[in-house]
Amino acid sequence: MSLEDQVQVNSRNREPRQPLVLLVDVSESMRNDIGDVQSGLEGLQHELQNDPVARNRVELAVITFGGTVQLLGGFEEAAGWVRPGLTAQGDTPMSAAIDKALDLVESKKLLYRQHGLEFFRPWIFLVTDGAPTDEPLWPGAVARVTEAERRERVALFSVGTESADFNRLRQISPARDPIRLKSGEWRKMFIWLSRSVSAKSKSKPQETVPLVDPMAPNGWAVAP
């Protein structure tokens, strides 16, 4: 028997990975929107799972902040990811949530390195309808994100609803301006996100991927 016949190659998923952390505000004031956010996440799940490349490349994690900060499940390949159930409650510990997202991204990158897997710049996608209620932690979170963006370790996108504090969001997303969600356009936003992250996951290293402008006339967002 030849050597080639004897050797088996690892055929399980070793595609380069695109991590995506969804940072979702589930504070009490989000109660009326939670249903829409959940169906938006369902759309995201469906879109990514039907994309033959992105399903093996995009890895998702959901961190919610409402009363407490929670990582719902862990990082999952899009192919097997199931959108979590969300419940609205409590205040808005946004600073702690951002901190947790950065920790999570760093530990995921360490894992990729240990496995010799290539990866793209991780995305953190923050959606909120308010302002951080854990003020003392805010400057630390801003400093961490600013440094991580400067070193191109992460890309943070922030989206607020009409009631969000856009001054705070500007501080936390120094590299790209926050945008305001058009009323109720959650589903459209998540479809945009899935298509954008898919395109990114198929890009060449260091290539800048042009994203569809969410503030185009038929888009889901406007300037704050």
Next chain:
Amino acid sequence: MCQDFWHHDTKENSLAICVCDGAGSARLSRVGAYVVAAEVTNALITQEAVCDESMKSAFRTARSKLDRWAAAGGCSVSDLACTVLAVWANPRSTYMAHLGDGVIIRRSRTTQEVTIVSGPERGEFANETYFLTSSNWENHVRVKKMPAEHSLCIMTDGCQSAALESPPVSGPYRPFCDPLFDFAANSLDGDAAESELRKLLTGAKMRQTSRDDKTVVLAHFIPEVPTLLKNVSAAVC
């Protein structure tokens, strides 16, 4: 065009191997890989005894050679960028030094345990790694001393997908590594072994895991023969 090169040499009872992968993004990386593989091997084999520092010193010698080559050839040293995997062994000890991606896997002769001695070191993102031409290359060289009694498999990154586990499992992929180590242990004819390895690396199985250049070098310790490791086999495609 292939950008992997490897070189090896023996002297009395010691052996030196160096495997280099030229950076896809550097226009003369093929030359860099060729020069470094020969230079590191030569720097190691001419030493009486090796220690951590002499492994690094061999890399420094190769880097100086690249600097001179670039100056003479009117190109930038970064045009010669390559990763480096180097091994020096004698009957008592084995040293390895590694910069960038690629992997060195070891099978213990006593326990048959298969472990990654040195894994790929990636940069921040897809397709980024560290090269001998990087300004801070010395901060990224990993040097390790190992016991002598083992087989070694040195591979460039084109083989990583086939040879390493996928998350959540980590470590070497045994159905890939074990037959290779068995093959090294049982192959006495270097030319025939190289031909078999070449068939493996150019075959459909490997092509489906990566279209990158692939190099595998196997070294097997033979306890009955005092001249230590032999059966060095490799293939490049």
